[in-house]
Amino acid sequence: MSLISINTNGFLAAMESTFANLREQLGMLGLGLSIWDAEGQEVGGFAPAGEFCRRVCQAGAPCAARSGDLARRALERGETVSDRLECGCCAVAVPLYQRRRLLGAAVGCFPVVEMLAEGHVERLCDEFGLDRREMTEIARVSCRHSLGELEDFQRVLEWGIHAEQTAAVAQSELTTLSTNLSTTYEELNLLYGISGSMKVTGRPEEFLRHICDELLEVMNISCAAALVYPHPPAVEEELLVVSGPGDLNAQQIRLMAGAYVAPKLARSGRGIVENHFRADPASGLGRAVADFVAAPLIAERHPIGMLIGINKQSMALLPGQTGFDSVDLKLIGSIANQTAVFLANHRLYADLQDLLMGVLYALTSSIDAKDPYTCGHSQRVAMISRRLAQACGLPAARVETIYLTGLLHDIGKIGVPEAILCKPGRLSDEEYEQVKLHPMRGAKILEGIRQLEAVIPGVLTHHERLDGRGYPQGLLADQVPLEGRIVGLADCFDAMTSERTYRKALPMETVVAEIRKHAGTQFDANLVEKFLAMDIEGFMEELRQPARTALPTRLFQEGWI
Numbered sequence: 001m002s003l004i005s006i007n008t009n010g011f012l013a014a015m016e017s018t019f020a021n022l023r024e025q026l027g028m029l030g031l032g033l034s035i036w037d038a039e040g041q042e043v044g045g046f047a048p049a050g051e052f053c054r055r056v057c058q059a060g061a062p063c064a065a066r067s068g069d070l071a072r073r074a075l076e077r078g079e080t081v082s083d084r085l086e087c088g089c090c091a092v093a094v095p096l097y098q099r100r101r102l103l104g105a106a107v108g109c110f111p112v113v114e115m116l117a118e119g120h121v122e123r124l125c126d127e128f129g130l131d132r133r134e135m136t137e138i139a140r141v142s143c144r145h146s147l148g149e150l151e152d153f154q155r156v157l158e159w160g161i162h163a164e165q166t167a168a169v170a171q172s173e174l175t176t177l178s179t180n181l182s183t184t185y186e187e188l189n190l191l192y193g194i195s196g197s198m199k200v201t202g203r204p205e206e207f208l209r210h211i212c213d214e215l216l217e218v219m220n221i222s223c224a225a226a227l228v229y230p231h232p233p234a235v236e237e238e239l240l241v242v243s244g245p246g247d248l249n250a251q252q253i254r255l256m257a258g259a260y261v262a263p264k265l266a267r268s269g270r271g272i273v274e275n276h277f278r279a280d281p282a283s284g285l286g287r288a289v290a291d292f293v294a295a296p297l298i299a300e301r302h303p304i305g306m307l308i309g310i311n312k313q314s315m316a317l318l319p320g321q322t323g324f325d326s327v328d329l330k331l332i333g334s335i336a337n338q339t340a341v342f343l344a345n346h347r348l349y350a351d352l353q354d355l356l357m358g359v360l361y362a363l364t365s366s367i368d369a370k371d372p373y374t375c376g377h378s379q380r381v382a383m384i385s386r387r388l389a390q391a392c393g394l395p396a397a398r399v400e401t402i403y404l405t406g407l408l409h410d411i412g413k414i415g416v417p418e419a420i421l422c423k424p425g426r427l428s429d430e431e432y433e434q435v436k437l438h439p440m441r442g443a444k445i446l447e448g449i450r451q452l453e454a455v456i457p458g459v460l461t462h463h464e465r466l467d468g469r470g471y472p473q474g475l476l477a478d479q480v481p482l483e484g485r486i487v488g489l490a491d492c493f494d495a496m497t498s499e500r501t502y503r504k505a506l507p508m509e510t511v512v513a514e515i516r517k518h519a520g521t522q523f524d525a526n527l528v529e530k531f532l533a534m535d536i537e538g539f540m541e542e543l544r545q546p547a548r549t550a551l552p553t554r555l556f557q558e559g560w561i
């Protein structure tokens, strides 16, 4: 618990326990010690000095009341005061300060040997009905110090109190430091863990799930939620991730975020804590939420969402703590800052992907547009290639590389004259030689784009055959990479199922028979088997859909680069 958060009485109670050691040591010397708060009320019980004082006090002597009077005098003056009490004992009251704030006073007292000669012992016995002879014997043992020692006692008491106070403050600060260090460590550990998962190529849902899971564990709460507003609103949907044992469903979180959290965040402009939450009975939230802490996600000074921690678990609370505190608020604020940075970067990255994909679509469409009969060919080859790659069980990143290879496979045709590409009927040998250059040209074009390096092998080899009769290099079997084999098969399939200037689309039976016939020579037999096992008719329907709607816009999300 922080020293700052301890109230005066709490601090005094803590001090009283630290004075136990001093009280014990003084007791062995026949000296008593009591602690008083700033209002002059005793804290922790009055301890008489030795057996004589204990008996007199028990019999009704107002020793505690007189010590209290002295304590109040010290509190009024703010300095040490000493006096003889009416019982004959000497007493010293030392004010107790905490950082210049007067918190109370410590009163030390002891019976003096002079009390015997001055008749105090007999008087006290008569007044409180005690046996003179017995008490005189006890007083001879208990009264060990003289009046002349009062000044020395004052110095010893002041020194002892100072030493104990210093030790108590040091201990308290050490505890505070330890707590702060522990909290900071947890926070740093959490931020470090989160920064490790901040890959812009990753999906925001996965990152937010990680954030919520971490919040759940570190903050000891029953539910954590991350809500991201749509970007742009007309295109995307709101993104909501919820972690927790299921006390609240997504609909309740949306309701709470919209009706309660968002307005408060908008008003405060920063994190908020609500430890006594009561939902409107008509809201549908019921009593599911008792308390929450929330922080806005701010990107470029605009709110883009929020993080919410709900229902602090009681076992996670320190004594006297109720609900969320400033440590929780600071923690969720730090995480929200990191999350907002991630989301902003991810959006930039997604925009770049969209831009790049837009350029690639435009480029391939312009090539296809050279010949009206090949319109949409590149995008169809891309889609067929992706299906085939998926059927081979390849990892998502490689599947997307193959999709792009299919999209860009004929990019080298950019250098082939339209007169050749659109020529009806057979090409002359010379014209065919020109066409055969397009895989090399395509690879050359793509060389300059680092992000598309992975696509080059497939583009270069999509006209190679396993029997070595392909072009441009005449590679043999294993020399043809899988990307080239897949795109090559997809390319031929689309060519056969599409109309050309010189023929109509071939019937599906003919296409299947052709593919089967060339398995092992032109095509990879294993790929042919997988391709023919696919639902080709259903797939053809999909290919006839408007091309762009069937295509993903964020290929890079799967981390293929």
Ligand SMILES: [Fe+2]
Binding pocket: 409, 410, 438, 462, 463, 491
């Ligand atoms: Fe080609």
